[in-house]
Amino acid sequence: MEIHRARPEDAPFVREIAREAYKPYVKRIGKEPAPMVANFPALIEAAEVWVAADFTEILGYIVMRPGQDTLHIENVAVSPPRHGEGVGKALLEFAEAEAARVGIPRMDLYTNAKMRENLSLYPRLGWTEVARRTEDGFEHVYFEKSVSPHRAKIR
Numbered sequence: 001m002e003i004h005r006a007r008p009e010d011a012p013f014v015r016e017i018a019r020e021a022y023k024p025y026v027k028r029i030g031k032e033p034a035p036m037v038a039n040f041p042a043l044i045e046a047a048e049v050w051v052a053a054d055f056t057e058i059l060g061y062i063v064m065r066p067g068q069d070t071l072h073i074e075n076v077a078v079s080p081p082r083h084g085e086g087v088g089k090a091l092l093e094f095a096e097a098e099a100a101r102v103g104i105p106r107m108d109l110y111t112n113a114k115m116r117e118n119l120s121l122y123p124r125l126g127w128t129e130v131a132r133r134t135e136d137g138f139e140h141v142y143f144e145k146s147v148s149p150h151r152a153k154i155r
Contacts, residue, residue: 001052001053001054001059001087001090002052002053002054003050003051003052003053003090003091003094004050004051004053005047005049005050005051006040006044006049006050006051006061007044008041008044008045010044010049010051010058010061011040011041011044013051013057013058014040014044014049014051014058014061015038015040017058017060017061017077017078017079018035018036018038018040018061018075018077019036020079020080021035021077021078021079021080022035022036022077023036025112025114025115028114028115029112029114029115029138033112034075035063035075035077038063038075043063043074048063048064048065048074049061049062049063050062050064050091050094050095052078052087052090052091052094057079058079059078059079059082059085059087060076060077060078060079060082060087060088060091061075061076061077061091062075062076062091062092062094062095063075063076064095064098066099066102066104067104069104069105069106070104070105070106070107070108070144071095071098071099071104071106071107071108071147072107072108072109073092073095073107073108073109074109076088076091076092076109078091089125092125095107096145096147096148099147100147100148100149104147105146105147106144106145106146106147107144107145107147108130108142108143108144108145109122109127109142109143110140110141110142110143111140111141111143112138112139112140112141113132113138113139113140113141114138114139118141119141122143123143125145126145127143127144127145128143128144128145129141129142129143130142130143130144
């Protein structure tokens with residue numbers, strides 16, 4: 001598996017992964033989560049999307065946006081048949097290495113509180129819950145993670 005910046009021709013595959021990965025949450029949340037309707041061509045053009053791929057397919061993707069002192073993880077998703085293979089973890093580790101490489105000291109993300117699986121996953125990966133807020137009628141759970149400077153060496 002390799003991780004590289006998404007190319008314009010990757011947009012349909014990224015969109016399909018988002019639709020399939022988030023489909024189980026539609027009923028729970030009451031509407032399609034934002035990644036299902038994201039403008040992936042625009043995000044790819046803005047150089048905010050990275051994909052994990054093997055020789056034949058895109059396995060997952062991450063949308064990340066650097067800020068002044070944080071790398072915001074907008075979205076990370078893995079093709080459902082590849083769940084449990086470490087693709088999501090590899091994408092988050094890649095994001096941490098990128099943050100360290102450019103000197104960003106922390107990362108942040110949020111998830112919907114009804115995506116219960118994420119509430120236990122992120123702490124296992126070293127993320128700390130820092131807030132819960134209701135926004136637009138949805139409860140969001142915010143997480144942060146300090147970036148280890150040694151991560152820059154992982155590529």
